[in-house]
Amino acid sequence: MPILEAIVLGLVQGLTEFLPISSSGHLRVVSAFFGWPDPGAAFTAVSQIGTELAVVIYFRQRIWAILSTWTRSLFDRDLRGDVNARMGWYVILGSIPIVVLGLLLEDQIESVFRDLRLVALNLIVFGVLLGVVDRYSRKHRELEDLNIPRGMMFGLFQALALIPGVSRSGGTITGGMLLGFKRKDAAEYAFLLALPAVFGSGVYKLTDIGGDEYAGWGATLVGTVIAGVVGFVVIAWLMRFISTHSFMPFVYYRVGLGILILALVSWGALDPQGGSESQQGHSDVVAQTQEPQEEHDSQQSEATPSPEPSQEPAGTPEVDPVTGWEIDPASGLPRNPDTGLLHDPLLGMDVDYDPASGMATNPMTGEQYEPEPVN
Structure with a gap:
């Protein structure tokens, strides 16, 4: 992933993580709009670590009170009724649903759930639900009114x-207001409840960065830092905004964006998969580039049968003298072992390659061209 792309996606992540408009959905939409490959679930999960660090800094006093009181309450019975000690347990219990479902649905999250049509429908449906609940719910409870059933219900909505x-x-x-909590209290608990899940998901996905994922370590770190800085500004603004305003501006935005995405997909202006083909694993890429060569070898052997089977071992693959990487025989380009993608020395970057057409795609411009093999 080019650094410019990581900067843009980091800005999107920071601007949308705390607003009720779906940061992961926006990352998919922005990538598809610019013709970029899907950044992948790993980039999304790790970049959210930056925005959650913003939560830690903004709510640092409340978080410290929760951590210290909850820890001491494990040994001191008198502290177990304290709201901060109870809050520690509510955050732990409320995090269970997303952890369990996240592990069970990991494959769907990285594939089926990232279809732009599903993203658009979710923007519309849950945007309308947010508006209805905000308009008609009786918002009278504060964080002190949390208990185990309400904390678990928050977790199910998360x-x-x-x-x-x-x-x-x-x-x-939305779940918090449906339970009767005030906007600001529901938002504060929502941000606190996200900490274990987001940090856990980000750490879990760290092992995917730099492997088969499109985004490498450098791009992911840049996106994470930018997301954190921008996210801190957004969370400070949002907490002030919802103290005196409703969520209706976000509802209108969600519905409008969802309709626009569906229209662009139906008109063929947006691919509903949004470049997901660039997220193929290294083994998938190798298999695709080898299949045409294998078919050619098979046809050639049938046309001119050999009188006796050859016992000679396969030849040593060609290696790029500059990078030391193995050269792909179909394209003549070296393959980056860190990303699994082909590398064009003339562009100085990894590119997508279609073995069927023999054309590569410039990741910066999205234009297709015939790559020049390495001599």
């Missing part, structure tokens, strides 16, 4: 955010 387009903050805040 688990809906596993599907891009729902919005972690939007889904959790």
Whole structure:
């Protein structure tokens, strides 16, 4: 992933993570709009670590009170009734649904759930639900009124955010207002409840960065830092905004964006998979580039049968003298072992390659061209 792309996606992540408009959905939409490959679930999960660090900094006093009181309450019975000690247990219990469902639905999250049509429908449906609940719910409870059933209900609504387009903050805040909590209290608990799940998901996905994923370590770190800085500004603004305003501006935005995405997909202006083909694993890429060569070898052997089977071992693959990487025989380009993609020395970057047409795609411009083999 080029650094410019990581900067743009980091800005999108920071701007949308805390607003009830779905950050993961926006990452998919922005990537598809610019013709970029899907950044992948790993980039999304790891970049959210930056925005959650913004939560830690903004709510640092409350988080410290929760951690210290909860820890001491394990040994001191008198502290177990304290709201901060109870809050620690509510955050732990409320995180269980998203952790369990996240592990069970990991494959769907990285594939089926990232379809732009599903993202658009979720933006519309859950946007309307947010507006209805915000308009008609009786918002009279504060965080002191949390208990175990209500904390678990918050957690179930947070688990809906596993599907891009729902919005972690939007889904959790909607559930909180449905339970009767005030906007600001529902938002604060939603942000606190996200900490274990987001940090856990980000750490879990760290092992995927730099492997088969499109985004490498450098791009992911840049996107994470930018997301954190921008996210801190957004969360400070949002907490002030919802103290005196409703969520209706976000509802209108979600519905409008969802309709626009569906229209663009139906007109053929947007691919509903949005470049997901660039997220193929290294083994998939190798298999595709080898299949035409294998078919050619098979046809050639049938046309001119050999009188006796050859016992000679396969030849040593050609190696690029500059990078030391193995050269793909179909394209004549070296393959980057870190990303599994072909590398064009003339562009100085990894490119997508279609073995059927023999054309490569410039990741910066999206234009297809015939690559020049390495001599």
